[in-house]
């Protein structure tokens with residue numbers, strides 16, 4: 001069953017598990033210079049935060065989100081997971097990032113070239129792997145800070161690497177259900193990496209499948225990605241993808257209102273949880289663009305518990321703010 005009419009546009013967001021909410025703010029808003037665009041709670045566990053970092057508006061293809069559980073066990077990055085989240089940075093900026101990451105205590109994992117692109121792979125304080133990929137043709141406007149100017153700033157996601165023992169099932173989903181095309185294949189230190197891209201997609205249109213029998217088995221926990229979300233324009237397009245997924249035999253959830261987007265989820269062969277999320281309504285739904293991230297936003301069902309929730313959540317200090 002092949003479709004060439006998938007409305008998937010590339011990545012929407014990546015959601016990961018962490019230990020410290022303040023640690024997320026310090027690293028993603030402070031060290032990486034992303035904008036802290038939304039402070040809300042885990043809808044299923046309102047005593048913990050759900051934090052969003054992205055570009056000026058947290059546009060689809062830029063937003064990384066965290067569930068910080070202060071006592072979470074550390075996971076293991078490996079198969080059945082999104083193993084590396086890729087950010088796009090300007091060409092010539094990797095020296096700046098090498099220096100900035102190491103002077104802020106981030107662990108540098110590799111400096112390498114893959115598919116003709118130079119990249120720096122580093123671990124965040126919980127061990128989550130990110131790659132800063134030097135890209136020449138990314139027209140997106142970056143969010144900048146006092147310490148990170150436009151000539152080096154992150155523009156948003158470039159893509160993601162999924163690690164799998166066997167990549168066939170996910171490759172089929174990408175190409176037959178989501179409209180991706182296989183671009184290239186490279187041998188890695190362990191296994192192979194196969195690159196896919198969605199034609200005419202957003203700037204976060206790349207997915208690499210790192211496939212190998214000997215790759216370490218992933219264990220969910222702090223420092224690992226919980227799920228990866230693909231972007232569709234609206235709920236009608238999402239409905240269309242939901243039908244395509246169901247017809248292919250996967251168990252896909254109903255459309256769920258996540259306040260800032262609508263979501264459907266399904267588990268892919270090998271274990272990676274996929275979400276398909278709408279571009280509407282976005283993070284300006286309940287805060288003006290220049291005030292994003294300032295208030296604690298609660299979903300309607302948890303609003304009656306606001307005072308109790310505010311008591312249990314740790315206070316967060318933004319970079320540059322007076323302590």
Ligand code: ZN
Nearest residue numbers: 015227229275
């Ligand atoms: Zn999500």
